[in-house]
Amino acid sequence: MEYLHQLLDGMTTQPFKDILHMLELPPGRLWPGFSLLAAVIIVCELVRISLGTVLTRSRLAHLTVCLLTFALQSLLLAFVLIHADRHHPGRGWINLGLAVALYVVWYATGQFTRLIRTDSEGADLGFMTVGALITFSVGIVFAFIT
């Protein structure tokens, strides 16, 4: 039990705190937060498209594809907009602009896969708009509040 306490007390949590700090989109250091989010969005879309034709009997793979169709990305961006507004009030509209740019990155990534594979569906703009409804409705509300 003592070892367990030592283990838990000594756990490294700083990287997670740093990442959360990055996602505050602080005025002086926007670029790292934006880059991180862009990387996550790109990876999500590429994973979704990669999993499209494989592991067809796996429930976990299927659930992953479903979540990556729009839910995970849109909820992440909604969370970031809330998180950033809480820590840096008054920047809601700038952050919404960044969210728009990230949706463009998302769309561009999906469409790019059509260049290397003709039967790729590319980005699903339809479901992206469902995601946008989640992200931007939350973002706009918080932009007004803060």
Next chain:
Amino acid sequence: MSVGNDSRARRWFRRLALLTALANAGGNVFILLFYRPILTWVGAPLPVDLFSFTFVCGFSFTAGVLAWIIYRNPEDNIPLVVAVIIGKGVYAAFTFYFYYVGELHWFYRVFGVWDSVYTAIFFLFLIHLLSPDLTRLNRGTILASGDPTPRTRKALIIYFSMSGNGARAVQRVKAGLTAEGYAVTERLIEVEPREQRLFKFPFQAPLAFWRITIRAILRIPVKIKPLALPANHDYDLIVVESQTWLVGMSAPVEAVFQDPANRAAFAGRDVAVINVCRGLWRRPQAMLVRWVEACGGRVVGARALANPGREPFRVWSLFVFFAEGREGKPGFLRRMLTPQYLSDGSLDELERFGRGLALRPAAAAPHAPRAQIGGV
């Protein structure tokens, strides 16, 4: 762009794999040998922990070797592509983190940028490499029969349709087959009475849309009435149609394959698949094709067709269609709503597909007797 071995994209991806193989494997040996002068020239501090420095170089060298193996034979080393994606992605992420906390010299940042770019490149290479058979089918190819037994010119179409879109598609395939002399039998998959109400359209059961959606996400099976299709049936072609439910094949069609009693009916037989959808067809098609193959069927043709209209209007029109239970309603949105049924052009294509299936080339050479079905 073709997806065969000679494709331009494949050549480029292989070249890029070779480049990173040389850079990672060769570059890290070079750095390990000459790290003192190199780090002095670029103004980077010498490593405090030489073990960790050497370890990272060794890790990166290994990624280079993996890239070399991928370069040599990409198609047979797809798991290595995944390994390299993870390795390079992790390296790029850690580099980014230490750049953020301000503990990284620019010299090391270069490697982080390199690996982040290569993570994306290998991801794209992976997408390019996976399931090339589906690309061939989607180019319109109708494959030669895999069944050496004489043609009976009888076809069976198995389908499930809630809104009627799939049923229309099936009718045109049937028309194509019939025009070329086939006798076609249709089998509509019927859900067991206990669950029938949930799968009726316009939706009748409470929260039917959401319940079906959640079931589709979690792939909860649905019970269907037995097809009672004997293994020794005399159809020389089976056509299976499936709608897309969210991003997968429809549950009642999947239930056909989930029932062990039906699997022998596909063994050694020519099977064609049709997917009808709003816009997402790739995964449902792959699911359907792989189920047929798992049952021992030979997929001789595949078509995936989407409803007409531009996004995002198409997806929102679909939601309105589900809510209203009929097309073109409510009236005040009519100008914005897109059609919920396949276009005439798509239906014509399906009729041509039916003709093509009827005229598919015979099996090239005698085959072994029909495969026995074991556990699928």
